[in-house]
Amino acid sequence: MAIDHVGAGRTGRRDAILRAAADLFAARGFHGVSIEELGRAVGTSGPALYRHFPGKEALLAAMLLDISERLAADGAAHVAAAHSPEDALDRLLRGHIAFALGEPALITVHDRELGNVPEPQRRRVRRLQRGYVEQWVDVLARLRPGVSAEELRAAVHATFGLLNSTPHSAGRLPSGRMADLLLAMGRAALLASARPGG
Amino acid sequence: MAIDHVGAGRTGRRDAILRAAADLFAARGFHGVSIEELGRAVGTSGPALYRHFPGKEALLAAMLLDISERLAADGAAHVAAAHSPEDALDRLLRGHIAFALGEPALITVHDRELGNVPEPQRRRVRRLQRGYVEQWVDVLARLRPGVSAEELRAAVHATFGLLNSTPHSAGRLPSGRMADLLLAMGRAALLASARPGG
DNA sequence: GCGAGATGTTAATGACCGCTAACATGGTCG
DNA sequence: CGACCATGTTAGCGGTCATTAACATCTCGC
Numbered sequence: 001m002a003i004d005h006v007g008a009g010r011t012g013r014r015d016a017i018l019r020a021a022a023d024l025f026a027a028r029g030f031h032g033v034s035i036e037e038l039g040r041a042v043g044t045s046g047p048a049l050y051r052h053f054p055g056k057e058a059l060l061a062a063m064l065l066d067i068s069e070r071l072a073a074d075g076a077a078h079v080a081a082a083h084s085p086e087d088a089l090d091r092l093l094r095g096h097i098a099f100a101l102g103e104p105a106l107i108t109v110h111d112r113e114l115g116n117v118p119e120p121q122r123r124r125v126r127r128l129q130r131g132y133v134e135q136w137v138d139v140l141a142r143l144r145p146g147v148s149a150e151e152l153r154a155a156v157h158a159t160f161g162l163l164n165s166t167p168h169s170a171g172r173l174p175s176g177r178m179a180d181l182l183l184a185m186g187r188a189a190l191l192a193s194a195r196p197g198g
Numbered sequence: 199m200a201i202d203h204v205g206a207g208r209t210g211r212r213d214a215i216l217r218a219a220a221d222l223f224a225a226r227g228f229h230g231v232s233i234e235e236l237g238r239a240v241g242t243s244g245p246a247l248y249r250h251f252p253g254k255e256a257l258l259a260a261m262l263l264d265i266s267e268r269l270a271a272d273g274a275a276h277v278a279a280a281h282s283p284e285d286a287l288d289r290l291l292r293g294h295i296a297f298a299l300g301e302p303a304l305i306t307v308h309d310r311e312l313g314n315v316p317e318p319q320r321r322r323v324r325r326l327q328r329g330y331v332e333q334w335v336d337v338l339a340r341l342r343p344g345v346s347a348e349e350l351r352a353a354v355h356a357t358f359g360l361l362n363s364t365p366h367s368a369g370r371l372p373s374g375r376m377a378d379l380l381l382a383m384g385r386a387a388l389l390a391s392a393r394p395g396g
Numbered sequence: 397g398c399g400a401g402a403t404g405t406t407a408a409t410g411a412c413c414g415c416t417a418a419c420a421t422g423g424t425c426g
Numbered sequence: 427c428g429a430c431c432a433t434g435t436t437a438g439c440g441g442t443c444a445t446t447a448a449c450a451t452c453t454c455g456c
Contacts, residue, residue, distance in 0.1 A: 013433085028313060031229035035414060044434070047415075051433055056414065111366065112310065115226060151379065154371045158383055161363025162356050168309065169355035173348055181349065185356055188390030189383040211403085233444060242404070245445075249403055254444065 014052045016042045018063050026105035026167065030060060030116045060113060061121040067110045068128035071099065075135045085142040089190065090183075092136055096163050097182045101175055104167035111164060133157070140190060155193035159186050212250045214240045216261050224303035224365065228258060228314045258311060259319040265308045266326035269297065273333045283340040287388065288381075290334055294361050295380045299373055302365035309362060331355070338388060357384050 020041035024033040035056060036046040053059040078095050082088035100107045117125060136156040137149060144152075163182055173181065218239035222231040233254060234244040251257040276293050280286035298305045315323060334354040335347060342350075361380055371379065 029227045029229055029310075031227055032314070034412080036412095045436090047436090048434055050415075112227075116230075150370055151375070154367050154376060154379055155383065157367035158360050158363050158380060161366065162360035162387060165356050165359025168359065169352050173352045177349070178352060181352055182356060184390045185353065185387040189360060189387040192382045192386030193379055232442080234442095243406090245406090246404055248445075 013042065013044075017049060017052060017059070018066070021059060022063060022103075022105040022109055025060070025063075025113060026108040030056075030113050057116065057118050060109075061117045061125075063106075064110060064114060064117055064125045065121060065128075067106050068125050068132070071096075071110075072128045072132045072135075074099070075132050079135055079139060085139050088139045089136075089143065089187070092139065093163075093183055093186050094179075096160075097179050097186070100163050100166045100182075101179060104170055107164050108167050111160075133160075143191075151193070155190060158193070159190055162186055162189060211240065211242075215247060215250060215257070216264070219257060220261060220301075220303040220307055223258070223261075223311060224306040228254075228311050255314065255316050258307075259315045259323075261304075262308060262312060262315055262323045263319060263326075265304050266323050266330070269294075269308075270326045270330045270333075272297070273330050277333055277337060283337050286337045287334075287341065287385070290337065291361075291381055291384050292377075294358075295377050295384070298361050298364045298380075299377060302368055305362050306365050309358070331358075341389075353388060357388055360384055360387060 017038065021033070021038055024037065024041060035049055038059075039046040039049055049056075049059070053062065074095050075092060078091035079088050082091050114122065114125060133153060133156050136159075137152045140152050140156065141147070141149065163186055166178070166182070215236060219231070219236055222235065222239060233247055236257075237244040237246050247254075247257070251260065272293050273290060276289035277286050280289050312320065312323060331351060331354050334357075335350045338350050338354065339345070339347065361384055364376070364380070
């Protein structure tokens with residue numbers, strides 16, 4: 001009974017709000033969800049939320065910052081643990097796939113709602129996102145020298161689109177098979193993209 | 199001077215509204231755009247919109263129906279024109295890429311805002327989308343017999359995620375190179391996914 | 397030249413929303 | 427015990443939104 005997983009425990013309210021908000025934002029968009037609704041989703045009503053966040057936009061900012069930081073940190077750890085570029089790419093792919101399959105709502109919000117984050121923190125999220133992309137680009141550049149960085153960046157973005165599409169086809173395939181499928185597709189797409197003269 | 203491309207011509211108002219709405223919805227989401235704003239974007243103000251659509255949701259419904267119909271019809275034409283499964287897949291890929299690169303706002307709205315379409319028409323959009331996916335699945339099934347339809351469907355959805363990611367990395371690469379890149383990546387991803395035992 | 401329909405305008409209405417205010421409660425610690 | 431702090435509650439305020447009402451203005455077929 002250490003942690004209350006429906007989110008109504010005496011502590012952890014803040015995290016419960018973030019989790020519920022991720023699901024709601026992913027389903028109906030930032031502007032499609034009201035404060036009252038967010039409160040009800042965690043068993044309180046409406047304005048209790050302001051005891052944990054200064055406002056609705058700040059809540060979104062906290063959510064996106066957390067996601068971006070986790071992705072960037074995990075990415076750095078994966079690259080550091082690898083002993084070859086091939087291995088690094090594999091670890092990056094597996095890590096991202098695990099995240100996308102484990103937290104489809106977070107992934108969805110992450111690439112849809114940046115525009116609603118207010119400006120001071122928006123810049124930080126962008127910087128983290130750029131850093132994460134650059135980790136992929138660096139690994140890919142070592143695997144396929146001679147391909148322009150712009151082309152590699154575009155390929156990485158496209159691969160993220162592939163991996164993040166998980167929420168749209170959720171539940172159709174068992175999670176393990178889906179992970180294998182995405183790994184095979186992602187790897188093939190990245191290597192095809194990076195083949196000079198492709 | 200046959201057609202007014204900024205959308206203020208004496209006729210074609212309806213289409214101009216749809217075009218402007220696509221850009222705005224793609225940028226800030228359905229609930230993030232007001233009627234007043236939609237009107238201003240086509241040179242009228244606010245409620246003039248109700249002379250062309252019964253309401254905001256109906257406008258979105260018309261937009262998504264049009265996109266889904268175009269995709270499904272173009273897909274059928276491409277498959278019909280092909281003389282082999284390989285050729286059909288190539289035409290499907292090129293057609294979808296051309297659409298995604300040519301109408302990034304439409305593609306974005308198409309896979310984000312279905313949840314805001316009211317129920318009678320939502321079903322029709324879903325049916326059209328399913329039909330389009332099934333065209334891809336059928337072609338792919340002929341190329342790689344023995345792979346389950348569920349797996350092929352998941353692969354097709356993931357490929358759409360790849361191709362539709364265009365708006366997120368827009369303008370970084372010249373359009374022609376981007377099209378080549380997406381074609382190579384999409385084809386590689388689909389074939390990797392369909393390899394039995396992959 | 398004139399009724400009619402299509403298309404626009406501004407003003408108003410009712411609902412909802414984000415947020416604040418004012419107040420309650422319950423546990424912690426001096 | 428009793429002040430304090432964290433965390434709730436309900437009521438209300440100001441603003442915005444989608445939609446409607448009421449009224450103008452063009453364009454045409456007659």
